[in-house]
Amino acid sequence: MFSARLKETTINEIRTQDGKRLHSTATPRTRALLVGAEVESFRSPWKAEDSLRELALLADTAGLEVVGSIYQRLDQPYPKFFIGPGKVKELAALREQTGAGLIVFDDELSPGQTRNLEEELQVGVLDRTALILDIFAQHARTHEGRLQVELAQYQYLLPRLRRQWTHLERQAGTGGGTSSGGVVGLRGPGETQLEIDRRLIDRRIAWLKEQLADVHRHRELYRKRRRRSGVPVVALVGYTNAGKSTLLNALSGADVYAANQLFATLDPTTRQITLPGGQEVLLTDTVGFIQKLPTQLVAAFRATLEEIDEADLLLHVVDLTHPNAQEHAQTVEHTLKELGVARRPTLTVLNKVDLMAGVGAAEVGRIVADLGLPSDFVAVSAQRGWGLDALRTRIEETIATAMVPIEALIPYQRNDLVSLWHRRGVVEQEEYANDGTHILGRLPRELAPQYAQYQNSNR
Ligand SMILES: Nc1nc2c(ncn2[C@@H]2O[C@H](COP(=O)(O)OP(=O)(O)OP(=O)(O)O)[C@@H](O)[C@H]2O)c(=O)[nH]1
Ligand SMILES: [Mg+2]
Numbered sequence: 001m002f003s004a005r006l007k008e009t010t011i012n013e014i015r016t017q018d019g020k021r022l023h024s025t026a027t028p029r030t031r032a033l034l035v036g037a038e039v040e041s042f043r044s045p046w047k048a049e050d051s052l053r054e055l056a057l058l059a060d061t062a063g064l065e066v067v068g069s070i071y072q073r074l075d076q077p078y079p080k081f082f083i084g085p086g087k088v089k090e091l092a093a094l095r096e097q098t099g100a101g102l103i104v105f106d107d108e109l110s111p112g113q114t115r116n117l118e119e120e121l122q123v124g125v126l127d128r129t130a131l132i133l134d135i136f137a138q139h140a141r142t143h144e145g146r147l148q149v150e151l152a153q154y155q156y157l158l159p160r161l162r163r164q165w166t167h168l169e170r171q172a173g174t175g176g177g178t179s180s181g182g183v184v185g186l187r188g189p190g191e192t193q194l195e196i197d198r199r200l201i202d203r204r205i206a207w208l209k210e211q212l213a214d215v216h217r218h219r220e221l222y223r224k225r226r227r228r229s230g231v232p233v234v235a236l237v238g239y240t241n242a243g244k245s246t247l248l249n250a251l252s253g254a255d256v257y258a259a260n261q262l263f264a265t266l267d268p269t270t271r272q273i274t275l276p277g278g279q280e281v282l283l284t285d286t287v288g289f290i291q292k293l294p295t296q297l298v299a300a301f302r303a304t305l306e307e308i309d310e311a312d313l314l315l316h317v318v319d320l321t322h323p324n325a326q327e328h329a330q331t332v333e334h335t336l337k338e339l340g341v342a343r344r345p346t347l348t349v350l351n352k353v354d355l356m357a358g359v360g361a362a363e364v365g366r367i368v369a370d371l372g373l374p375s376d377f378v379a380v381s382a383q384r385g386w387g388l389d390a391l392r393t394r395i396e397e398t399i400a401t402a403m404v405p406i407e408a409l410i411p412y413q414r415n416d417l418v419s420l421w422h423r424r425g426v427v428e429q430e431e432y433a434n435d436g437t438h439i440l441g442r443l444p445r446e447l448a449p450q451y452a453q454y455q456n457s458n459r
Contacts, residue, residue: 029065033095036071036106037083045327046291048073048106054291054324055106055128061262062134067098071106081120082113092121104131108294111160128292129156135263142267144215144303149266151208152297154201161197219303223310230424230444231272232281232399235308237336238317239328240264240288243351247317247382248285251392256285263288268307275396276389278422284311291331298335305339313345313398315391320350320367320379329371345398348373349391354381400426403442408454411436417451 034055038048048071056066072087081088082105095103103117105127117125133153140149226233236244245258245265252271257264270284286304298305308314314336318329329348336344348371356364368377378394380387403425410417418437421427425443432438436454443451 030102031067031100032064032102033100034069038073041076045330058131062131139266145267230446232312234313235284235311236315242317242319243382244317250382280423289335315349317349321352321355348377350379353379354384407440407456408451409436410454
């Protein structure tokens with residue numbers, strides 16, 4: 001019933017029922033115009049052209065046909081249309097010329113700006129956030145992922161409900177009577193309906209939050225167990241399409257969906273891998289980041305955030321071959337900082353080096369220097385399996401530095417502790433003495449208490 005209600009009140013290109021798509025992508029593909037801006041006051045490292053190229057990929061992933069784009073340099077956005085009034089005229093002309101049925105802004109528009117633009121241009125207007133939400137809706141696979149996307153969609157939709165009514169009012173108003181009479185006459189029921197819709201959506205949001213809280217409680221229990229087990233967690237983070245899932249597959253032999261697509265992964269996947277020294281760690285794939293992704297949207301992906309927050313080590317995967325690799329790396333660092341997880345041990349993984357074959361070492365060195373990342377990195381090709389041994393060794397070394405050094409003499413009847421040490425910790429020296437196994441090495445802090453009674457105090 002809720003869906004049906006919403007359907008009536010929603011303009012064609014925004015719908016949330018059934019497939020939970022924010023706009024229709026049925027064939028023929030909707031022709032879309034893209035609008036970008038390079039806003040001085042935003043201090044983004046991105047050039048408008050590069051950002052627009054990315055928006056075009058997002059539009060394509062969401063099923064739109066891009067028929068043109070314009071951009072403008074601004075000191076700051078104009079309150080009424082975001083872009084300047086002259087640019088709006090230019091946009092109107094371009095829309096005439098291309099017959100575009102939808103305009104997509106690269107920046108988040110306020111509900112008021114969207115309304116003003118739709119009235120002025122007489123065409124549906126979306127922003128980058130709406131496109132990303134649409135792609136999220138297409139790609140969410142798990143129950144939790146779907147709940148999260150639906151919540152994010154309603155939270156996005158709620159402040160924008162009014163314009164859809166304005167839309168309907170106008171249509172009804174032109175249908176009969178004097179234009180002002182039509183609008184005034186409809187305002188009453190329109191407002192009432194709007195209130196009903198708001199209340200329904202509020203209720204749905206509350207329900208979704210409850211469901212998600214349940215999922216989180218459940219996962220927290222699992223996480224507590226995992227923490228107690230002392231198995232280190234390594235999380236793959238990075239820009240969308242950097243190759244995180246491909247790397248997870250290469251390291252773990254898993255078969256996670258990887259594709260040349262933005263936001264192929266929405267639901268974190270965790271696999272156990274064994275490092276060269278025999279130590280087991282959990283490797284987790286997460287949602288990719290993208291510039292101009294509103295933080296509250298990232299925050300909606302709690303499963304991903306919790307994984308990052310739990311991680312003992314982050315592997316920041318960078319597509320070294322992307323022309324905007326530097327902007328990507330900066331965006332990821334910035335997003336991690338915003339999420340409050342920036343100060344975690346991080347190892348940079350430069351991926352897709354197979355595509356750099358033939359590029360001189362000096363050139364690669366320059367690109368790496370330009371990235372502005374710590375010089376501490378491992379270069380790999382997740383696809384070809386190059387550099388993976390070096391990466392495993394580096395993971396092992398980095399995790400070991402966070403462990404506590406321990407020396408212990410473990411009696412033979414507690415051989416289970418010896419094998420646990422091999423699986424969870426680092427064994428530097430091991431000797432079989434008369435009274436037990438003498439081990440020198442490192443263990444995760446959580447496991448140290450189990451060894452306390454066998455510990456030599458001289459270390
Ligand atoms: N040439 C080359 N292509 C790669 C490599 N690693 C990944 N790719 C390709 O890059 C694309 C993206 O890979 P994914 O593993 O899906 O990337 P991701 O980081 O998981 O992306 P999202 O889940 O969308 O955030 C796919 O087409 C991969 O085949 C590599 O080492 N070399
Ligand atoms: Mg992925």
